[in-house]
Amino acid sequence: MSENQSQLHDTPARYGTVSRFFHWTMAAILAWQFATALSHLLLEDTAIESFLWGTHKVVGLLLIVLVVLRGLWSLRNRGHRPPSLSPMANLGHLALYLLMIVVPLIGLLRQYGSGRAFEPFGIPLMPGFEGDRIEWMMAPGxxxxxxGWLLLAMVVGHIAMVFIHRRRPRDEDVLARMLGDRQSGPSRVS
Incomplete structure (x- = not known):
């Protein structure tokens, strides 16, 4: 395998280019989604809320597509990735993945149950229908x-743990693994 090809894949020391692309792209998309939700909550009936909230469904769909692709890529790299620091870290990452799938799925279910059309990027994903809403699809809305707010709390906790691991003596600098630093290892900060 060439040097360029090996940089695409994960290694026990660091995440490869593709994994880092998924991670940081999804981080940006999640930040956008939380901004749209906060604007809907705090800035109702403003131009900012109108602009941001208008993107919420389309960006949510993009997020779930990336979660699925990232999951498939993770399975392909299973056994080659940097090891988890603890069982708690494994559970935390599993919870993040589950929420990143469940939250948009509930949104899509509610969207379909509403009977309104959904055409992200001009693609007729849900044509909509006449008549009453499908209440059982609307109920878990x-x-x-x-x-979604639990996901935000988990993301904040995820970020906090990154900095805790960077500061603890003898802990691994997990941020370096996701930045692609080939020298990642025990924390250099004490």
């Missing part, structure tokens, strides 16, 4: 918000 409140979970979309609550689980």
């Amino acid at each position: 409140f979970l979309h918000s609550w689980l």
Whole structure:
């Protein structure tokens, strides 16, 4: 395998280019989604809310597509990735992945149940329908918000743990692994 090809894949010391692309792209998309939700909550009926909230569904769909692609890429790199620091870190990452799948799925379910068309990027994903809403699809809609805020709390915790691991003596600098630093290892900060 050439040097360029090996940089695409994960190694036990660091994440490869593709994994880093998924991670940082999804981080930016999640930041956007949380900004749209906060604007909807705090800036209702303003131009900012109108602009941001208008992108929420389309960007949510993009997020779920990236989660699936990232999951498939992770499976392909299984056994070659940097090791998890603990069982708790494994559970935390699993919870993040589950929420990144469940939250937009509930949104899509609610969208379909509403009977309104959904055509992200001009693609007729849900044509909409005449008549009453499908109530059982609308019912779990409140979970979309609550689980979304839980996801935000988990993301904040994820970021906090990165900095905790950077500061603890003898802990691995996990940020270096996701930045592609080939010298990652025990923390150089004490």
